[in-house]
Amino acid sequence: MSTERPALIDRFGRHVTYVRLSVTDRCDLRCVYCMAEDMAFLPRAQVLTLEEMARLGRCFTELGVTKLRVTGGEPLVRRDVMTLFEALGALPGLKELTLTTNGTQLPRFAKPLKAAGVNRINISLDSLRPERFRAITRKGHLEQVLAGIEAARAAGFDRIKLNSVVLKHRNHDEVSDLVAFAIARGLDISFIEEMPLGVIGDHDRAEAFYSSEQIRADLSKHLELIASAEHSGGPSRYWRVAGVDTRIGFISPQSHNFCGSCNRVRVTAEGRLLLCLGQEHSMDLRRVLRANPLDDEAVKRALIQSMAIKPEGHDFDLEAKPIIFRHMNATGG
Ligand code: SAM
Numbered sequence: 410m411s412t413e414r415p416a417l418i419d420r421f422g423r424h425v426t427y428v429r430l431s432v433t434d435r436c437d438l439r440c441v442y443c444m445a446e447d448m449a450f451l452p453r454a455q456v457l458t459l460e461e462m463a464r465l466g467r468c469f470t471e472l473g474v475t476k477l478r479v480t481g482g483e484p485l486v487r488r489d490v491m492t493l494f495e496a497l498g499a500l501p502g503l504k505e506l507t508l509t510t511n512g513t514q515l516p517r518f519a520k521p522l523k524a525a526g527v528n529r530i531n532i533s534l535d536s537l538r539p540e541r542f543r544a545i546t547r548k549g550h551l552e553q554v555l556a557g558i559e560a561a562r563a564a565g566f567d568r569i570k571l572n573s574v575v576l577k578h579r580n581h582d583e584v585s586d587l588v589a590f591a592i593a594r595g596l597d598i599s600f601i602e603e604m605p606l607g608v609i610g611d612h613d614r615a616e617a618f619y620s621s622e623q624i625r626a627d628l629s630k631h632l633e634l635i636a637s638a639e640h641s642g643g644p645s646r647y648w649r650v651a652g653v654d655t656r657i658g659f660i661s662p663q664s665h666n667f668c669g670s671c672n673r674v675r676v677t678a679e680g681r682l683l684l685c686l687g688q689e690h691s692m693d694l695r696r697v698l699r700a701n702p703l704d705d706e707a708v709k710r711a712l713i714q715s716m717a718i719k720p721e722g723h724d725f726d727l728e729a730k731p732i733i734f735r736h737m738n739a740t741g742g
């Protein structure tokens with residue numbers, strides 16, 4: 410099979426060049442929008458081994474995928490996860506290896522991640538106030554994440570981006586402070602609208618919803634935002650502030666349909682290939698991997714076949730009953 414041109418093209422002509430790989434559903438935090446407090450996690454035998462994940466990375470890149478993002482759950486709590494980064498970092502054909510993390514383990518891992526070939530890193534940070542940070546994450550310590558951000562800066566990644574999920578009455582009044590924090594450190598920042606993934610008993614998503622438009626209006630009171638045509642291969646739309654390096658992104662699944670330019674798929678920690686974040690169309694890659702332990706061509710054929718079921722788009726609705734019962738940690742954010 411040719412490895413020269415993209416082979417993953419769906420029915421709508423979209424080329425899949427970006428894969429988000431969830432390496433665990435477990436996490437050391439319990440963010441209110443992501444997980445229930447008493448989550449049941451997957452039994453280990455159901456989770457792909459790190460070798461199986463590296464094999465998938467190889468198959469995807471041989472089919473033209475150029476960008477891999479490692480996510481979770483919290484990727485850095487998976488035991489021996491550095492072996493996976495080292496294997497992925499060595500893949501020919503891969504242009505970008507990126508990580509999404511809550512930052513708690515970065516003081517330990519920032520340097521080895523950079524050495525393994527991770528180019529860019531996204532760190533979640535919803536509040537700069539310790540008591541609020543703790544309330545949103547249910548168990549996090551802000552100072553640990555701030556130390557993680559400093560460790561990442563010192564390690565010299567190409568770019569570091571903060572991700573903030575904005576919730577009404579929880580942190581919506583902190584968007585200017587978060588931008589000022591990012592500007593002072595030369596970081597990018599994206600504000601994310603909450604997505605209705607999974608039912609979380611003590612959290613009302615419709616009540617907490619705060620739109621990107623509202624955030625931009627709030628920021629515009631303090632800053633002059635300039636719309637930018639830049640993109641990072643993901644769903645963010647970017648704005649800039651004159652004279653500084655920081656990009657301010659908005660990820661607006663509710664208020665802006667970004668499906669037309671979708672170039673990505675996700676693999677859950679169990680090896681389920683999700684063709685769309687907001688739909689259930691999927692393929693069981695764990696079965697394919699385990700049935701064909703020595704035959705990468707069989708895995709690649711399955712990946713190519715999966716393109717026939719990539720849906721045209723999602724259709725999230727916060728007011729309606731959730732149609733997606735997966736939580737974000739199981740999906741791979
Ligand atoms: N644990 C890592 C972290 O928090 O960055 C990686 C996984 S986490 C699921 C990835 C991103 O998804 C985080 O930025 C998180 O804030 C976001 N997220 C989680 N649940 C969400 C939801 N329901 N809607 C929107 N974003 C969500």
Ligand code: SF4
Nearest residue numbers: 436438440443482511
């Ligand atoms: Fe953990 Fe990330 Fe989910 Fe927060 S958003 S609970 S850090 S997986």
